[in-house]
Amino acid sequence: xxxxxxxxxxxxxxxxxxxxxxxxxxxxxxxxxxxxxxxxxxxxxxxxxxxxxxxxxxxxxxxxxxxxxxxxxxxxxxxxxxxxxxxxxxxxxxxxxxxxxxxxxxxxxxxxxxxxxxxxxxxxxxxxxxxxxxxxxxxxxxxxxxxxxxxxxxxxxxx
Numbered sequence: 423x424x425x426x427x428x429x430x431x432x433x434x435x436x437x438x439x440x441x442x443x444x445x446x447x448x449x450x451x452x453x454x455x456x457x458x459x460x461x462x463x464x465x466x467x468x469x470x471x472x473x474x475x476x477x478x479x480x481x482x483x484x485x486x487x488x489x490x491x492x493x494x495x496x497x498x499x500x501x502x503x504x505x506x507x508x509x510x511x512x513x514x515x516x517x518x519x520x521x522x523x524x525x526x527x528x529x530x531x532x533x534x535x536x537x538x539x540x541x542x543x544x545x546x547x548x549x550x551x552x553x554x555x556x557x558x559x560x561x562x563x564x565x566x567x568x569x570x571x572x573x574x575x576x577x578x579x580x581x
Contacts, residue, residue, distance in 0.1 A: 433526055433527050434525060436544055436560055439526075439544040440543050442512075443537070443543060443544065445510070446507065446522060449503055450514075450522055452503050453500065453503045453507075453514065453517050453520065454517065454518065454520040454539050456496065456517075457517035457518045461518060463496075464493065467490065470482075471486060504517070507522065511524075511525065513525065513534070515554070516554075520539025520540070521536070521539075522537045522539075523537075523548075524536075524537070533548065533549055536548050536554065536557050538554075545559065545561075546560060
């Protein structure tokens with residue numbers, strides 16, 4: 423599941439991203455737990471309703487309707503957590519995995535500092551279209567031998 427980027431991006435440095443990481447980590451923990459719970463509940467609900475006629479005569483129709491209402495409320499809570507990250511200027515890329523991007527500028531172009539739930543700090547970055555699979559270390563040199571964003575003066579701008 424991919425989420426919309428903030429309307430007016432805030433640009434982070436590695437230092438500013440790591441400075442707000444305690445709050446981002448707490449929100450992301452809620453997101454990961456809630457999204458995994460919801461995925462499990464949806465799968466179980468789908469397996470119970472698959473091929474079932476949930477007409478008024480079905481003794482479980484009312485109970486299934488209650489479960490679906492509960493799921494809708496929980497999905498609302500999940501959207502609120504996602505908004506909290508967006509308000510910080512952070513982009514949630516995957517709720518179940520806890521993948522989060524921090525917009526940054528490197529050589530005048532938009533890149534993302536990349537963090538995954540349970541990593542100790544922001545240690546990676548990727549190009550705008552590379553995603554998680556294209557992550558590169560903030561401390562390692564790029565393939566061309568140039569310094570990565572953490573070591574580039576253009577990257578060290580204010581957040």
